[in-house]
Amino acid sequence: MFRTVAExxxxxxxxxxxxxxxxxxxxxxxxxKSRDEVFAEMEKNLQVMExxxxxxxxxxxxxTGLTGGDAxxxxxxxxxxxxxxxxxxxxxxxxxxxTNEVNAAMGVICATxxxxxAGCVPGTLFAVKEQLNPTREQMIRYLFTSxxxxxxxxxxxxxxxxxGGCQAEVGSAGAMAAAAIVEMAGGxxxxxxxxxxxxxxxxxxxVCDPVAGLVxxxxxxxxxxxxxxxxxxxxxxxxxxxxxxxCDEVIGAMYRIGRQMPSSLRETxxxxxxxxxxxxxxxEKIFGK
Amino acid sequence: MxxxxxxxxxxxxxxxxxxxxxxxxxxxxxxxxxLFGREPKWAKIHLYGSFAKTYQGHGTDFALAGGLLGFxxxxxxxxxxxxxxxxxxxxxxxxxxxxxxxxxxxxxLVIGDDSDQLEIVGISxxxxxxxxxxxxxxxxxxxxxxxAILIMHNDRFGAIASVTKILAKHxxxxxxxxVNRKDVGKEALMVIEVDQNIxxxxxxxxxxxxxxxxxxxxxx
Numbered sequence: 171m172f173r174t175v176a177e178x179x180x181x182x183x184x185x186x187x188x189x190x191x192x193x194x195x196x197x198x199x200x201x202x203k204s205r206d207e208v209f210a211e212m213e214k215n216l217q218v219m220e221x222x223x224x225x226x227x228x229x230x231x232x233x234t235g236l237t238g239g240d241a242x243x244x245x246x247x248x249x250x251x252x253x254x255x256x257x258x259x260x261x262x263x264x265x266x267x268x269t270n271e272v273n274a275a276m277g278v279i280c281a282t283x284x285x286x287x288a289g290c291v292p293g294t295l296f297a298v299k300e301q302l303n304p305t306r307e308q309m310i311r312y313l314f315t316s317x318x319x320x321x322x323x324x325x326x327x328x329x330x331x332x333x334g335g336c337q338a339e340v341g342s343a344g345a346m347a348a349a350a351i352v353e354m355a356g357g358x359x360x361x362x363x364x365x366x367x368x369x370x371x372x373x374x375x376x377v378c379d380p381v382a383g384l385v386x387x388x389x390x391x392x393x394x395x396x397x398x399x400x401x402x403x404x405x406x407x408x409x410x411x412x413x414x415x416x417c418d419e420v421i422g423a424m425y426r427i428g429r430q431m432p433s434s435l436r437e438t439x440x441x442x443x444x445x446x447x448x449x450x451x452x453x454e455k456i457f458g459k
Numbered sequence: 460m461x462x463x464x465x466x467x468x469x470x471x472x473x474x475x476x477x478x479x480x481x482x483x484x485x486x487x488x489x490x491x492x493x494l495f496g497r498e499p500k501w502a503k504i505h506l507y508g509s510f511a512k513t514y515q516g517h518g519t520d521f522a523l524a525g526g527l528l529g530f531x532x533x534x535x536x537x538x539x540x541x542x543x544x545x546x547x548x549x550x551x552x553x554x555x556x557x558x559x560x561x562x563x564x565x566x567x568l569v570i571g572d573d574s575d576q577l578e579i580v581g582i583s584x585x586x587x588x589x590x591x592x593x594x595x596x597x598x599x600x601x602x603x604x605x606x607a608i609l610i611m612h613n614d615r616f617g618a619i620a621s622v623t624k625i626l627a628k629h630x631x632x633x634x635x636x637x638v639n640r641k642d643v644g645k646e647a648l649m650v651i652e653v654d655q656n657i658x659x660x661x662x663x664x665x666x667x668x669x670x671x672x673x674x675x676x677x678x679x
Contacts, residue, residue, distance in 0.1 A: 173460070197465050202654075211466060218472045273475035276518065276538045281478040283468045283586040288478075291469075313469045320468035320586075325460045329468075330479045330585030332509035332563040338585075346468075383513030385476035436563060437480075438512040457515055 171196060175322050175363050175417040182359035189349070189359050190311035193318035212310045218280045219269070219292035226268025230275040234456050237386040238275060241268030258297050259398055266293025266397035270390040282313075283320045283329040286336075286385045287343035289393030291316045294347040294400050302354055315353045316346035319366050326418070327425035331378030331437035334428030336392060341373030341424065344396030344403075351404035365407035367417040369399050374420075375427055377435035379442025382453035388443055462588065463604055471587045473532040479564055480510065480517030483583030485537065486603070488526020490591055491568045494609065494675045495577045499570035501550045502527055508563035510583075511555040519566075524551055527570065532587060567593075597639045597648040601677065605634055606656045610649040610665065611673040614640045618670040622649060625668060629661050646672070 172178040172192065181192050197208050227245060231238030244264035247253065253260040266289030273279045273288055282291040295312050304312070320329065323342045328334040348365035357365070373396070381387040413420065434441035443449050462468065473482040492498065504523055506514050514520050518538065525540035527549065536543060544551055556567075564583040569576060580593035591601040594609065601607055612618045619638060626633065632654045640647035657676055666674050 171460070171463075193465050200463050212469065215466075215469055215472060276475045278472060278474055278533055278535065280470055280472050281482065281587050282470075283478075285473060285475050285478040285481065285587075314465060317465035317469040321462055321465065324462040324468060324586065328585055330564070330583075332479060333585060380513065380516065383516030385480075385517060433508070433563065437509045438563075439516065440512065 171200075172318075172322070173325065175319065175366065175421070178318055178322065179359045179363050188311065188315070189318050189353055189362050190314040193314040209310060212313050215280045216310055216313060218278060220296070222269045222272045222277060222279050223265050223292060223296055225277060226265070226272050230271050230277065232271070232274040232386055233276070234384060234386065236381070236384065236452065237390045238271045240390070241265065241271055255398070258301055259401055261300065262294045262297035262397045262401055263394045265296050266290055266393040267390050269293060270393045274384070274386045274390060282316065283324065283342055283346070284331075284339045286331060286389045287339040287393065287396065290340065290343035290347045290396040290400060291350065293393065293397040294351055298351055298354060298401070304354055308354055312350040312354055315350040315362065319346045319349045319362075323421055327421050328428060333436065334424065335431050335436050336376040336378040337370075337373045337424055338428055339378065340392045340396040341370050341376055344373060344400045345369035347397060347400035348403040348407070351400060352407050355404065355408055357408050361407040363417040364412050365403045367413035367415065367420045368403040368406055368411070370420050370424060371413065371415065372399055372403075374424055377431065377442050378437040379435055379444045380437065380439050381444045381449040382456050383439035383444070384456070387452070461584065461602070467586060467588050471532045473587060474535060474537040477517040478587040479583040479585050480513065480519045481522040481537070482532040482587035483564065483589045484510075484519045484522035484566065485526040485530060485532050486587065486589045487566055487581030487583065487591070488523040488568070489529065489531070490526070490581065490589070490677060491570055491577065491579050492527050492529055493677060494579060494594065495570055495575075496675060497572070498529070498547070499527060499549065500572040502568060502570040503552050503554065505554045505556040505567040507556050507558060507560040507565040507567075510564050510566055511557070514553065520553055523566065523568070524549070527551070594648065596641065599637065599639060599648065599650050601650060602652070603677065605652040605654065607650060607652045607677045608657055608662070608665070609675045609677070610651070610671060612647055612649060613670040613672065614644050614647040615670045618647070619649065621668040621670065622651070622665060625661065625664055626651070626653070631655065631657065631661070
């Protein structure tokens with residue numbers, strides 16, 4: 171079993187296989203399941219993601235009214251205008267935010283790695299797919315690649331905002347997506363790890379400060395940050411840019427930063443944006459005193 | 460390792476909004492229900508740390524109720540679970556507890572009916588993954604990575620052997636095992652993680668073994 175990104179990349183290089191293949195083989199081994207069974211299970215997750223994006227494009231709104239409808243707004247803008255950040259980029263952002271709008275509206279989503287960060291991986295997948303034209307199998311592999319990197323983070327650091335802040339959630343999710351994009355675009359396992367490291371480095375220190383303790387503000391738009399950064403980082407890695415700090419050391423830094431974060435900035439709704447005049451007012455409006 | 464499956468990371472499929480505070484909470488509620496063996500009539504739920512601060516916003520309250528009602532994480536009735544619990548006369552009290560805990564997402568559930576009660580402590584460690592850390596005052600570490608059987612027994616010689624003999628006979632491999640007791644000769648708890656799900660007839664056989672008080676199983 172791989173414990174670090176270095177080990178993961180080493181296995182892939184030594185056996186001359188994709189990161190996704192390392193993950194698939196390990197999953198078959200750990201769960202004592204066939205390749206078909208493991209693929210079928212992931213296919214189900216993919217379908218949930220697809221459905222959530224579809225639902226979001228019809229327009230969803232949370233019970234509180236704080237979030238919803240932005241994915242539709244962005245898609246409309248893309249039709250009418252020429253987006254400055256480019257079509258693919260904004261498509262990913264709208265699908266990532268859309269997934270989290272569905273989540274905030276208590277719809278059904280697939281956690282990747284968490285619910286609050288569930289937009290980054292599918293959002294980028296369903297946008298990049300338009301340009302790379304992957305097979306269904308490659309789309310499923312995208313999720314295995316994401317999962318392989320996520321496993322390393324979960325076992326060496328954390329993936330929940332309560333434990334490590336938003337860097338652990340959207341930071342991990344965006345970085346997982348970046349690695350998966352690189353593999354789908356034909357990059358090497360090492361380039362996957364560079365893309366992961368570059369993304370996570372730029373998310374270090376991000377706090378979890380949900381207004382009124384809801385997974386809405388700022389969570390939905392943080393997925394815009396995670397998904398767009400994932401695409402930029404993937405491009406950097408594919409261009410041959412490398413991270414000066416190795417991937418596993420970036421994960422280690424994320425862990426130590428999370429341990430130093432006060433609990434007010436780890437999903438308690440007590441600090442940061444939650445503790446702004448507007449944040450406090452919204453909380454009072456929604457829950458009373 | 461805490462996480463050993465890709466589906467711990469890509470998954471679970473769940474009703475929003477939070478994997479740790481909603482899906483994880485539902486799983487802890489469901490574990491409590493499974494260990495109790497039936498639907499409880501009442502529940503007193505102590506919330507600590509981040510759970511205590513954000514349980515309403517994150518839906519931790521309805522998720523715990525949903526778990527107690529037997530809902531899986533993707534059950535679309537989840538967000539209505541508090542109302543459904545009320546309709547089924549399951550009385551739930553939430554207590555925001557300010558005591559410090561090791562993990563920020565900790566919950567203690569005391570559930571019961573007219574004849575019995577059960578107390579468990581669960582932690583939600585992220586991405587929907589949970590661990591049970593205490594059962595009826597016994598400390599334990601149940602990862603949920605594998606199916607498990609929990610056996611309340613009397614602390615007597617031969618109690619462990621009588622259980623492992625039955626498992627060996629049915630060719631069931633033990634991956635992890637721990638035994639904990641309140642005091643010499645008193646009640647004790649055996650936690651056994653196994654590689655495959657245990658059939659009910661084997662559970663019945665175990666229940667009849669010497670010194671065994673009660674058995675519950677957890678399906679992974």
